Amino acid sequence: IALIAAAEQAMFTKxxxxxxxxxxxxxxxEALDDAEAILAYKVGMADR
Known part of the structure; x- marks a missing residue:
């Protein structure tokens, strides 16, 4: 049961x-104002 609760908490946190x-x-x-800036934008989580 504790493992299930920990997994649920981890999923909620993520x-x-x-x-x-x-x-x-x-x-x-929304703050980007030209196509070049949009194309250069890095998508994803900041820590990856």
């Missing part, structure tokens, strides 16, 4: 990290 990153990326992309 999901929250992904959600926050998506919101951050959306704000960053």
């Amino acid at each position: 999901g929250l990290e992904i959600h926050v990153r998506q919101r951050t990326m959306k704000k960053e992309i």
